Amino acid sequence: MTEHHIQLTSAEIASIWAGYMNDSMSKCVLGYFLKTVEDVEIKAVVQYAFDLSSTHIKKLTTIFQEEQIPTPTGFTNSDVNLNAPSLFTDPFMLVYINHMAKLGLLGYSGFVAMSARDDMRAYYREGLSKTSELFERSSKVLLSKGLFIKAPYIAYPTNTDYVDSKKYLSGFSLFSKQRPLNAVEISHLFMNIQTNIMGSKLAQSFAQISPRENIQKWMLRGRDISKKHVQVFSKILLNNNIQPPVSSDIAITDSTTPPFSDKLTLYHMGFMSTAGTGNYATAAAASQRSDLIFNYERLSLEVAQYAKDGADIMISNEWLEQPPGTLDKDQLTNKKELKN
Structure with a gap:
């Protein structure tokens, strides 16, 4: 056969x-x-x-x-x-x-x-x-080496339970206290704190080595966005009497000699931004408090705009490689008509 x-x-x-x-x-x-x-x-x-x-x-x-x-x-x-x-x-x-x-x-x-x-x-x-x-x-x-950052600990549950009020899903209320975070919500807040810490360090290092002023500014903007997001997620944990795990200073040296091309560093930050947006979408879908969902959605828009501006820089320098795609059928038809 x-x-x-x-x-x-x-x-x-x-x-x-x-x-x-x-x-x-x-x-x-x-x-x-x-x-x-x-x-x-x-x-x-x-x-x-x-x-x-x-x-x-x-x-x-x-x-x-x-x-x-x-x-x-x-x-x-x-x-x-x-x-x-x-x-x-x-x-x-x-x-x-x-x-x-x-x-x-x-x-x-x-x-x-x-x-x-x-x-x-x-x-x-x-x-x-x-x-x-x-x-x-x-x-x-x-x-x-004592460098592994663990997620926060919580007390073990003593029994199973069911949600008995629609208030469980609400994160905004002027008249009642927000319910405590559940384990699923804590885990996503922790993960997104850690990824943003990594993002801020990379952005700082890439700004430090780039010879181009517009790329330096874009990288520093990414650093500041990541720092802001860390603060947002950390504040939510602190408001629930949970200490956000903090990593040691494992950052960068004072070198300004570029080990990587700007093309590579821009792609890298774009890759990190894409991964971050995916993390936020997953976290929003898994979270049950409406204030958490709102935060993930609004912060995702900020990351998306940042990534778009980075892609614009890559395009202007002819660094953005195009993924394989389908042919534009309308364009093919128009070309055929012009030949006739």
Whole structure:
């Protein structure tokens, strides 16, 4: 029986394209980390992450070639200066990898769910497994060094209960006190505090190394947005007598020598903004207090506008690579009519 080649679906094309872009960016960042990291335990985690991205790029390149789809440009050696002095501390590198592993787990699980071809599902299942191992390794080192930030503790419940009033869903009231946060709402507030702390540090470091004034301003704006969002979420926890977990100062050095191109740093912040918007949407859907939902929705708009302004800068510099898409049928028809 003759086996016919099964064409990739639009979802699978989108997945391999996004995977290539993200892994080529990660390889640049992690390659630079390898040149500057000093701690032996952290270096082992960086090496594992670098090897993972390198392997993914090779496999994805093969898929593009086999399917006769143009391989994206992504990011190359021209986007990283491996000889630049250290910009990040070793603990920051470890926290960064742990954070990116979390995003990778979400991404790969989504890619598995969207894939129809057996080989595509197998590739993303393997990616999910390897990324889970990366998260495990980075978490263990973080715990051993006292750098792992845990979510807040709450008292164990003593019994099951049901919501007995519509007030449970209300977060705005002039005449009654807001109900306490539940565990689901606390977990999302905690996660979004941590991701915004990472975002603010990255934005600060990228502003520090950029030679372009407009990009410096955009990065500093991102830093300030992240700081504001941390304050909003922390205040909600504090108002519920919950101390927001605070990370140690694991930030950046005083170096101003660019290890990365502005093209890479803008893409990176755009990627972080997209992930943040997704986190907010998930948090809003999971939260049951209306004030929390309102906050996530209004803050999402701020992130979306910030990301759009960053994309405009990339477009003006011809740095924004276009994802694969469908042909404009109307445009094709108009061209045909003009020829006739």
